[in-house]
Amino acid sequence: MKKLYYLLLLGLPCFAGAQSTVQVKNDRNHSFNIILENATHYFEESGSNISIANLPGGRYKLRIWDPFFPQASTRETNVDLKPGQKVTISVRQEMQLEKTEELLKTGSGRPVVSRDPLAYPEGVTYPRLPRMKDADANALARAIGGKAFDDDKEAIFRAGTQYNSFTTAQVRQWITSFKFGNNKLKMAKLVFPQVTDKQNYHQLKDCFIFLDEQSEFIKFLNQQ
Structure with a gap:
């Protein structure tokens, strides 16, 4: 999986100041799996703190699994990346996702940071994937x-x-x-x-x- 990730990064256009980063962080002490993709790029990774850098701006689909639960489970969300932006997705208890957006620091000021819970109701557990017949x-x-x-x-x-x-x-x-x-x-x-x-x-x-x-x-x- 990591080979695919690095090859794709090498093929991305390198426009200074225009690339973005998606980071997925888990506050539990074990790794999980992600897929990040859009129409032109596809990444698979695992770990407790995953960063995928040098991404062009655009909308990406993010899928997250936690393989340590008794049954396979997943969360899905869209990540809208602006050029020069870092988006951090934090995986909380019950697989609740929290998004932090940060613009790259420039010489004229500090990074702009905002935090928002993603579209999962508080206290509602995430869905289990149904067993295939x-x-x-x-x-x-x-x-x-x-x-x-x-x-x-x-x-x-x-x-x-x-x-x-x-x-x-x-x-x-x-x-x-x-x-x-x-x-x-x-x-x-x-x-x-x-x-x-x-x-x-x-x-x-x-x-x-x-x-x-x-x-x-x-x-x-x-x-x-």
Whole structure:
């Protein structure tokens, strides 16, 4: 995931003073997972304090998972970035999100900071992702398997897994259709937060042919 992140950063235009930053902070002592994307850029990261810098202004969709809860869960919100702005999203108790906006400091004055709770009612717990039915998982597997190229498989995979939780066995159905091990690995990492039986996820190791892919998969699990 980090490779994709750095490559995308290298490809961004570097206009001095015009780039922005999104930071996601967790006040609990464990890591979580995020996806930040818009029409042209896509980032995946994990950690308790994540910063993605050198972003062009615009609207980004932010998805946050906390994989340490008994069931996979997610929050989604839009982040509107202005050029030269830093937006910090703080993840509070019950997955309440608080946004802090800060303009870059200039020679004429101090940063302008404002804090706003995002659109989640106080005291309301965040939604759990519904468990995917086996029939739906089988249909998704057929749709993925029906495509010839991994890029097309990935598009269907992402669309079909956004709003559900699922089992290790269901994930196995989907990733085995991919031709290349690095793509299998990317998809296995992507949906890990949404898996309900994380204790069984190591069983996917045999989906990878090469030892370096197996090692990277196990290393990923050990870091969760």
